[in-house]
Amino acid sequence: xxxxxxxxxxxxxxxxxxxxxxxxxxxxxxxxxxxxxxxxxxxxxxxxxxxxxxxxxxxxxxxxxxxxxxxxxxxxxxxxxxxxxxxxxxxxxxxxxxxxxxxxxxxxxxxxxxxxxxxxxxxxxxxxxxxxxxxxxxxxxxxxxxxxxxxxxxxxxxxxxxxxxxxxxxxxxxxxxxxxxxxxxxxxxxxxxxxx
Numbered sequence: 001x002x003x004x005x006x007x008x009x010x011x012x013x014x015x016x017x018x019x020x021x022x023x024x025x026x027x028x029x030x031x032x033x034x035x036x037x038x039x040x041x042x043x044x045x046x047x048x049x050x051x052x053x054x055x056x057x058x059x060x061x062x063x064x065x066x067x068x069x070x071x072x073x074x075x076x077x078x079x080x081x082x083x084x085x086x087x088x089x090x091x092x093x094x095x096x097x098x099x100x101x102x103x104x105x106x107x108x109x110x111x112x113x114x115x116x117x118x119x120x121x122x123x124x125x126x127x128x129x130x131x132x133x134x135x136x137x138x139x140x141x142x143x144x145x146x147x148x149x150x151x152x153x154x155x156x157x158x159x160x161x162x163x164x165x166x167x168x169x170x171x172x173x174x175x176x177x178x179x180x181x182x183x184x185x186x187x188x189x190x191x192x193x194x195x196x
Contacts, residue, residue, distance in 0.1 A: 005020075005039065046064040047065050049065075090110055093117075
């Protein structure tokens with residue numbers, strides 16, 4: 001059964017209330033079309049390509065092109081990833097990409113990409129608790145691994161005596177929060193080395 005999606009890309013026109021016509025967008029030397037499907041009941045996309053300038057139709061051996069969409073396990077669809085883990089994953093992605101500045105749209109895309117990465121982990125069988133342990137360096141919900149020189153920062157009392165080490169993940173999270181509060185500036189490599 002064919003149904004028109006509730007959302008469609010910019011520039012889309014409804015054609016005879018049975019199909020959509022969406023123009024490709026120029027990108028470098030080619031063109032592209034990005035389609036987001038958020039309806040879990042959608043099983044496939046069928047389409048044809050038309051060159052309107054030449055009135056030429058491109059078909060798949062006389063038929064519509066047909067792309068099956070992956071069927072998501074209903075159990076995985078019901079699983080959500082806690083927002084604090086999505087924030088940490090987004091920060092890790094930001095670090096991996098060189099701590100670059102994002103506009104609000106790019107920031108949202110990166111945040112949702114972080115969420116998708118974590119949901120894919122869950123779909124592959126990783127528990128949310130295991131993800132939390134990996135992202136926060138916790139052995140389990142109530143136990144923090146002993147920090148070592150590679151993953152901790154030492155805190156000193158005003159007198160100069162050492163008190164205890166702070167896990168690197170907490171330092172990174174605090175750095176991310178400060179970066180957000182500062183308006184997400186693009187720091188130079190020297191500025192990135194400044195400690196909390």
